[in-house]
Amino acid sequence: MSAGTISAVTERIWPEIVEWQQRPLAACYVMVFLDAIHYKVREDGRVISKAIYTCYGVSPDGKRDVLGLYLNESEGSRQWGLILEDLKRRGVIDVLFFCVDGLTGFKDVINQVFPLSLIQRCIVHMIRTSTRFVNYRDRRAVCADLRTIYTSADIRQAEIALHAFGQRWDKKYKEIRPKWEDNWSELMAFMDYGQDIRRMIYTTNAVEALHRIMRKVTKSKGAWSNDKGLLKQLYLTLQHNEKSWKRKAFNWIPIQRELVDKFGERYEKYL
Numbered sequence: 661m662s663a664g665t666i667s668a669v670t671e672r673i674w675p676e677i678v679e680w681q682q683r684p685l686a687a688c689y690v691m692v693f694l695d696a697i698h699y700k701v702r703e704d705g706r707v708i709s710k711a712i713y714t715c716y717g718v719s720p721d722g723k724r725d726v727l728g729l730y731l732n733e734s735e736g737s738r739q740w741g742l743i744l745e746d747l748k749r750r751g752v753i754d755v756l757f758f759c760v761d762g763l764t765g766f767k768d769v770i771n772q773v774f775p776l777s778l779i780q781r782c783i784v785h786m787i788r789t790s791t792r793f794v795n796y797r798d799r800r801a802v803c804a805d806l807r808t809i810y811t812s813a814d815i816r817q818a819e820i821a822l823h824a825f826g827q828r829w830d831k832k833y834k835e836i837r838p839k840w841e842d843n844w845s846e847l848m849a850f851m852d853y854g855q856d857i858r859r860m861i862y863t864t865n866a867v868e869a870l871h872r873i874m875r876k877v878t879k880s881k882g883a884w885s886n887d888k889g890l891l892k893q894l895y896l897t898l899q900h901n902e903k904s905w906k907r908k909a910f911n912w913i914p915i916q917r918e919l920v921d922k923f924g925e926r927y928e929k930y931l
Contacts, residue, residue, distance in 0.1 A: 670892050677895045681728055687753045688930035690919065691718040691860060691909075692727070693867035694760050696735040697874065699890055700883035707883045711735040712874075712894065713743055716867040716905075717755075718860075720930040722912035724905060726870070727752075729894060731887055737765030744773040754930075756923060757861050761785045767846060776926075781846035783810050784863040790836045802829060802836070809840070810862065815851045853922065856915045873901050 696711040711734055715727040727747060732739050740763070755777045760766045767779050787806055794802050805825045812818035826837040840847060850858045877897045884890040898905070909915065919927045 670889075670896075673892060673896065674888070677891060680895065682750070685727055685747060685750045685752050686717075686719050686930070687751060688720055688927070689717040689727075689752065689755050690720055690722075690927075691757045691759065692716070692747075692755050693864050694740065694758060694766075695864050695867045695871065697871045698735075699878065701887060701890055702883050702885050708733065710887070710890075712890075713740065714867055714870065715743065715747065716870055718909050720927065722909045722916065724866075724907060724909060726898060726905070729891065731891060735763065737763055737769045740766065741769035741772065744770065748773060754926070756919070756927065759861050759864050759866075761864060762789060762843070778849050779846050780849045780861045781843055782862075782864040783847065784865060786840070786843070786847060790839060793835075794833060798832070802833070805829065810847070812851070815848055818848055818851060854914075854918050856911050857918055859911075860909060860915060870898075870905050873897065873904055 693716040694714070695716075696713050698709050698711050700707050701710050702708075711732050713728075713730040713732065713735070715730075716724065717727045718724055728743070730739075730743050730746075755774050757778050757780055758770050758774070759780045759782060760770070761782050762785055770777060770779055787803060790806065791799055791802055805821075805828060809818050809821040809825060812821050822837065822840060830837060850862050853861075874894055874897055878893060881893075884893070
C-alpha cells in the first residue's frame with residue numbers, strides 16, 4: 661500500500677483522537693504521574709526532536725488511565741503548567757499526589773494550578789542524577805547507602821541516614837548530599853504514609869512503563885512526517901495495548917483505607 665493510502669485510512673481515526681483528547685475527566689485523581697518522551701519529527705525540511713507530555717492518573721477507585729498526550733517542541737515547566745490548566749478545564753478539581761522528575765520549576769507550576777496537592781519527586785531519577793559521576797567501583801556502595809535514606813521508617817531516621825551518608829562520602833563525592841538536602845521536602849514527601857502508598861508514589865516508573873509500551877512499537881521508526889502522524893500512531897498503540905496499562909493499581913484496598921484515614925472527606929466525597 662502506498663503512503664497516501666495508509667494516510668487516508670488512518671485519517672479516519674483523527675476525529676476519535678480529538679474527542680479522546682478533549683473528553684471530560686474525573687473530578688479527583690489520587691495520583692497523577694507526569695513525564696515526557698521524545699520523538700523525531702520532520703518539519704520545514706529538517707528533522708527536529710519533539711516532546712510528548714504524558715499524564716497518567718489513578719482515579720479514586722484505583723483505576724489507571726492516560727489523561728492526555730500533548731505534543732510540543734521541548735519539555736519545560738511552563739508548558740507543563742498549560743497542560744495542568746487543560747486538565748482543570750476538562751474537569752479535574754483535585755489531585756492528592758503528583759509524582760514528577762527533577763525538571764526545574766515543576767513544583768511551582770503544580771502549586772499554582774493545584775495548591776493542595778502533595779508533590780513527590782521521583783527517587784529513581786534522583787539516584788540516577790546522584791550517581792552520574794560516581795566511579796563504577798563505588799556505585800554499588802553509594803546506591804546501598806542512598807537506599808538506607810529512602811527506605812527509612814520515618815523522616816527522622818531518613819535525616820540520620822543522610823547524615824551518615826555525608827560522613828562516609830562527602831570527601832569523595834561532595835555534591836551528592838547537598839543535592840538531596842536542596843530537594844529534601846519533595847524527595848521525602850512519601851514518608852508520612854504507609855508502605856503501600858509509598859510503593860505507589862515514590863517513583864515515576866508507572867508512566868515510564870507506559871512509555872516502554874509506546875517505544876516498543878515506535879523504536880523502528882526514524883522520524884515521523886508530521887505531528888499528526890506521530891499522535892495517530894501513539895494513540896493506536898495505547899488502544900491496542902490497553903490491558904497492559906489500563907488496570908487497577910496494585911494492592912488497592914489497603915491503599916484506599918489509608919487514603920480515607922489520611923484525607924478524610926477530601927477523598928471520600930469522590931468515591
